[in-house]
Amino acid sequence: MRFPWQKKREFFTAEETQQLVAAIQKAEQRTSGEVRLFIESKCRFMDAVDRAKEIFIQLSMDKTDLRNATLIYIAIDDKQAAVIGDEGIHQKVGQEYWKAEVSKMLQQFRAAKLVDGICVAITDLGEALQLHFPYNSDTDKNELPDEIIFGR
Numbered sequence: 611m612r613f614p615w616q617k618k619r620e621f622f623t624a625e626e627t628q629q630l631v632a633a634i635q636k637a638e639q640r641t642s643g644e645v646r647l648f649i650e651s652k653c654r655f656m657d658a659v660d661r662a663k664e665i666f667i668q669l670s671m672d673k674t675d676l677r678n679a680t681l682i683y684i685a686i687d688d689k690q691a692a693v694i695g696d697e698g699i700h701q702k703v704g705q706e707y708w709k710a711e712v713s714k715m716l717q718q719f720r721a722a723k724l725v726d727g728i729c730v731a732i733t734d735l736g737e738a739l740q741l742h743f744p745y746n747s748d749t750d751k752n753e754l755p756d757e758i759i760f761g762r
Contacts, residue, residue: 619651621649621686621760622725622758626725627758629725629729630647630725630728630729630732630758631756631757631758633728633729633732633733634646634647634732634756635756636733636736637732637733637735637736637737637739638736638739638752638756639736639745640736640740640744640745641678641736641739641740641743641744641745642675642676642678642739642743642744642745642746642749642750643674643676643678643679643680643735643736643739643740643742643743644671644674644678644679644680644752644753644754645679645680645682645732645735645736645739645756646669646671646679646680646681646682646754646755646759647681647682647684647728647732647758647759648662648665648669648681648682648683648684648758648759648760648761649684649686649758649759649760649761650684650685650686650760650761650762651685651686651687651688651761651762652685652687652688652762653685653688653690658683658685658688658690658691658692659692659694661683661685661690661692662681662683662692662693662694663694665681665683665759665761666679666681666694666696669681669754669759671696671754672696673753674696674698674753674754675753676698676743677696677697677698677699678695678696678698678699678739678742678743679695679696679699679753679754680693680694680695680696680699680735680739681693681694681695682715682728682731682732682735684715684728686724689716689719691712691715691716691719692708692712693711693712693715693735694708695735698743699738699739699742699743702738702741702742703738703742707738711731711734711735714727714730714731714734715727715728715730715731718730
């Protein structure tokens with residue numbers, strides 16, 4: 611329970627938040643795929659991938675028409691991250707792709723470049739989605755919101 615005097619934690623400045631949302635929107639411009647970003651303080655699971663899978667289902671990300679939604683999950687205080695995708699995109703890129711994206715992100719995080727690391731991952735996801743699920747002006751719609759989801 612949150613008391614009125616407890617301020618909700620801000621993970622990013624307004625400018626950084628806008629930068630991240632703009633990166634998501636740009637990544638989705640040339641693909642029917644979806645990119646979402648979920649940030650929280652601590653991972654409630656030992657494994658960030660398990661937590662990301664739980665969030666993926668909670669956010670109904672498994673309901674896109676082509677099963678091509680992707681999720682970047684970050685637990686800031688626990689220094690954990692995961693990048694996952696639904697079965698449509700997963701079948702195209704494979705497990706090593708997700709691991710490589712997390713590795714690149716964590717490398718940026720260690721250099722104190724949190725927002726830059728996330729933006730690189732968003733851009734990479736957009737490129738993979740564009741390759742396998744190109745934009746089609748007749749059928750494409752934004753199936754999932756672009757804003758960042760903040761947990762606890």
